[in-house]
Amino acid sequence: MTVEVGSQAPEFTLPNQDREEVSLADFRGKKAVLLVFYPFAFSGICTGEFCEARDDLAAYVNDDVQLIGVSCDPAPTLKAWADQERYSFPLLSDFWPHGAVGASYGVFSADLGFSFRGTFLIDRDGVVRFAEQNGPGEARDQQGWKNAIEELKASA
Structure with a gap:
């Protein structure tokens, strides 16, 4: 079951593409986190989504919010993808235990071995303020992310 809005x-x-550990707790009290699960690095839809975010990075990485991507790819794969596409935001590896973080958010498919496209906006207190899940082959509309970020800023 997917983590619901209003829940902790x-x-x-998890390790990022540079094998540095990144924790949700690192952002507690500092900024919101837009946590974006995706199936695989280098796949067409995932690359399109993250290139769109990269090209509008100020909307997702600023004093109020931090974009973080999560997949089951190993860190070296994420590093190669980040370098190729010039992603400057953290890409976290949920490789081992395989999909454990995705499972805790309710977006990991043990049968398929990857996380679906789950997106969660988590406020500075660690509460989920926006949640959506798209299946394989379904690209996300990032306007929903922007609207959720604006609503969160307005309520602060």
């Missing part, structure tokens, strides 16, 4: 976001610590 599950904590996690």
Whole structure:
């Protein structure tokens, strides 16, 4: 079951593309986190979504919010993808235990071995303020992310 709006976001610590540990707790009290799960690096839809975010980065990485991507890809794959596409935001590896963080958010498919396109906006207190899940082959509309970020800023 997907984590619901109003619930406490599950904590996690995962390595990023540079093999540095990143925790949700790192942002507690500092900024909101837009947590974006995706199936695989280098796939067409995932690349399109993250290139769109990269090209409008100020909307997703600023004093109020931090964009973080999460997939089951190993860190070296994420590093190659980030370098190729010039992503300057954290891409976290949920490789081992395989999909554990995705499972805690309710977006990991054990049968398929990857996380679906789950997106969660987590406020500075660790509470989920926006949640959506798209299946394989379904690209996300990032206007919904922007609207959720604006609503969160307006309510602060």
